[in-house]
Amino acid sequence: MEENNQLIVLEQLPIIKATLENLSIEIKEKVDKANNLVCNDETVKTVKQVRADLNKEFNELETQRKQVKSAIMAKYDEFEEIYKENVSNLYKEADATLKEKIDNVENELKLEKEEELREFANQHIEANKLKDLIQYEDIGLNITLSASMKSLKEQVIKYIEDVLNDLKLIELEEFKDEILVEYKNNKDFTKSKIDVITRHKQLEELQQKQKEVQLQIDEENKIVEKVEEIIAPKEIIEDEEIIEVSFTVRGKVSKIKELKKWLKESELEYE
Numbered sequence: 001m002e003e004n005n006q007l008i009v010l011e012q013l014p015i016i017k018a019t020l021e022n023l024s025i026e027i028k029e030k031v032d033k034a035n036n037l038v039c040n041d042e043t044v045k046t047v048k049q050v051r052a053d054l055n056k057e058f059n060e061l062e063t064q065r066k067q068v069k070s071a072i073m074a075k076y077d078e079f080e081e082i083y084k085e086n087v088s089n090l091y092k093e094a095d096a097t098l099k100e101k102i103d104n105v106e107n108e109l110k111l112e113k114e115e116e117l118r119e120f121a122n123q124h125i126e127a128n129k130l131k132d133l134i135q136y137e138d139i140g141l142n143i144t145l146s147a148s149m150k151s152l153k154e155q156v157i158k159y160i161e162d163v164l165n166d167l168k169l170i171e172l173e174e175f176k177d178e179i180l181v182e183y184k185n186n187k188d189f190t191k192s193k194i195d196v197i198t199r200h201k202q203l204e205e206l207q208q209k210q211k212e213v214q215l216q217i218d219e220e221n222k223i224v225e226k227v228e229e230i231i232a233p234k235e236i237i238e239d240e241e242i243i244e245v246s247f248t249v250r251g252k253v254s255k256i257k258e259l260k261k262w263l264k265e266s267e268l269e270y271e
Contacts, residue, residue: 121156
């Protein structure tokens with residue numbers, strides 16, 4: 001197909017344009033006269049009539065414009081169907097066919113590239129005894145036709161080196177075994193360390209709370225034992241016999257209040 005070869009030509013538009021240009025001259029004269037009218041209480045009715053006449057003419061032309069548009073669009077729709085059938089569909093079919101062929105070739109090239117990189121990565125993973133820790137997929141290579149094998153292999157080597165450096169750091173940590181377990185899941189040394197330390201901190205806080213509770217229980221048991229020791233009779237005493245005992249109580253205010261409440265409910269006299 002030769003360049004600048006106009007195969008699709010619109011014939012009617014110039015005729016319509018010429019008609020509208022002639023009509024525009026007449027409209028401008030009417031509009032200019034209307035704009036120059038003096039509007040006051042004596043001429044307002046005349047001005048209103050001129051405005052109404054202009055609006056009436058405009059509405060009639062708008063109706064004609066819409067009719068022309070409908071006629072043009074109907075012709076255009078008919079033309080578009082013919083154009084699709086004879087032109088665009090043929091180009092689109094060819095484009096889809098060629099794209100499929102290109103994709104098949106490029107996908108095959110990418111697959112060959114990926115297989116070579118997988119083998120390369122697995123060799124280095126095994127050589128560094130990392131088979132139980134990482135896999136080829138963990139590296140996350142973005143394999144494209146434009147990416148060179150050299151750069152992709154460098155990414156593989158760097159990833160493995162980073163893992164080895166992380167393992168050296170893990171070995172220096174207090175909770176290295178736990179951090180290593182986390183690292184196997186996320187391949188992120190910093191996150192693994194933080195997660196393990198946070199977990200230990202939470203465990204320590206829980207253990208401390210348990211110790212505090214146990215100390216409180218032990219203190220209460222000591223008080224009970226002391227009370228039992230003081231009131232334990234060396235010889236048999238009748239239950240209804242009144243005796244007097246003295247002892248010192250130490251504990252939290254809330255517990256002292258509970259003891260006081262119990263004494264009141266038990267009808268015991270105390271000072």
